[in-house]
Amino acid sequence: MARRRDGPLVLGGRPMSADVARDRVELRGLRVRGRHGVLAAERELGQVFVVDLVLELDTRAAAASDDVLDTVHYGEVAEEVTAVVAGEPVALLERLAQRVADVVLARERVLAVEVAVHKPAAPITVAFEDVVVRVRREAPPRGTPVVLALGSDLGDRAEVLRSAVAALARVPGLHLTRVSPVVESAPVRLPGTAAAEEADQQPFLNAVVVGTTTLAPHDLLAACLRVEAGHGRVRLERWGPRTLDVDVVDLGGTVARDDERLLLPHPRAHERPFVVVPWSLVDAGAVLAGPGGGPVGDLASSLTAADPDAVRVRADVDLPLPDVAAGGAA
Ligand SMILES: Nc1ncnc2c1ncn2[C@@H]1O[C@H](COP(=O)(O)OP(=O)(O)OP(=O)(O)O)[C@@H](O)[C@H]1O
Numbered sequence: 092m093a094r095r096r097d098g099p100l101v102l103g104g105r106p107m108s109a110d111v112a113r114d115r116v117e118l119r120g121l122r123v124r125g126r127h128g129v130l131a132a133e134r135e136l137g138q139v140f141v142v143d144l145v146l147e148l149d150t151r152a153a154a155a156s157d158d159v160l161d162t163v164h165y166g167e168v169a170e171e172v173t174a175v176v177a178g179e180p181v182a183l184l185e186r187l188a189q190r191v192a193d194v195v196l197a198r199e200r201v202l203a204v205e206v207a208v209h210k211p212a213a214p215i216t217v218a219f220e221d222v223v224v225r226v227r228r229e230a231p232p233r234g235t236p237v238v239l240a241l242g243s244d245l246g247d248r249a250e251v252l253r254s255a256v257a258a259l260a261r262v263p264g265l266h267l268t269r270v271s272p273v274v275e276s277a278p279v280r281l282p283g284t285a286a287a288e289e290a291d292q293q294p295f296l297n298a299v300v301v302g303t304t305t306l307a308p309h310d311l312l313a314a315c316l317r318v319e320a321g322h323g324r325v326r327l328e329r330w331g332p333r334t335l336d337v338d339v340v341d342l343g344g345t346v347a348r349d350d351e352r353l354l355l356p357h358p359r360a361h362e363r364p365f366v367v368v369p370w371s372l373v374d375a376g377a378v379l380a381g382p383g384g385g386p387v388g389d390l391a392s393s394l395t396a397a398d399p400d401a402v403r404v405r406a407d408v409d410l411p412l413p414d415v416a417a418g419g420a421a
């Protein structure tokens with residue numbers, strides 16, 4: 092989730108709104124045979140359609156790196172659009188233009204697209220030069236990649252985690268995409284406090300969820316604290332037993348150390364096997380930003396090499412990602 096290339100601070104696959112260049116990449120005169128039209132003869136015989144595209148995106152990262160991975164490859168876009176026009180027939184140019192816009196907007200970097208679909212051989216009974224439907228579509232807000240860590244060592248821990256994931260999935264502006272396996276670990280206590288056994292703490296169950304969010308950072312934290320409170324979380328003792336802990340591990344790779352209320356990434360994430368192990372299992376290529384950070388898989392390997400018993404994957408504990416759209420989390 093937190094993989095990114097160097098360049099301007101990128102939130103949600105695009106530069107922060109204050110600093111967005113809307114450059115244009117234009118692809119004109121894409122000629123493709125298709126079978127779109129209202130008349131049966133058009134479906135049977137097919138005809139040539141011509142597509143013009145104007146993609147709006149910020150090209151500065153590509154200008155700096157000279158690397159095609161930092162922009163949208165127009166050759167790939169041309170092939171995808173060709174497949175749409177040559178593919179399943181529709182009656183109207185309006186629908187075809189929308190389909191073309193959808194495939195272009197599926198590319199992360201595209202902020203908006205203008206699509207013109209020409210049908211120069213349309214079945215019109217009088218002389219004409221061209222018929223064209225032109226649409227402009229904006230990409231929906233994509234959100235910032237987010238990684239949350241969940242932990243529970245009080246009560247029915249598995250049930251608490253399940254209910255917490257369901258509650259997080261219902262938070263407006265937070266879109267969960269994956270849930271890690273559950274891991275079990277001995278409670279890490281604050282130095283100088285009673286050991287976990289003396290404090291009568293049962294082992295923790297921990298998991299990591301990843302997704303995207305359009306929430307402002309403090310609104311995201313507030314949502315996490317609300318979910319904790321909704322699961323009976325009380326703060327009696329630092330690092331003491333808790334029904335539920337929800338930490339913001341990473342938010343778009345942002346490093347923020349000035350505000351104690353929200354430190355990003357979570358300042359202790361890099362040293363916690365119960366965070367980096369499940370995170371690496373749900374996103375093998377993730378990178379933890381900030382001091383002590385690095386590829387999460389490497390952090391997980393070195394922490395588990397140092398203490399092979401640090402965490403145990405509990406494959407028997409099922410932690411499903413609720414299907415919010417289907418009402419599964421309601
Ligand atoms: N990245 C973060 N995620 C969650 N809380 C954070 C973060 N950065 C700072 N905080 C602040 O930390 C406060 C205490 O959090 P909490 O009670 O969950 O700590 P803890 O679980 O005992 O310890 P730890 O933070 O080491 O997991 C929260 O109220 C919050 O304002």
Ligand SMILES: Nc1nc2c(c(=O)[nH]1)N=C(CO)CN2
Nearest residue numbers: 242276277278279295330365
């Ligand atoms: N094993 C384990 N130990 C902890 C945990 C946790 O989630 N798992 N959380 C803590 C404070 O957040 C302190 N200690």
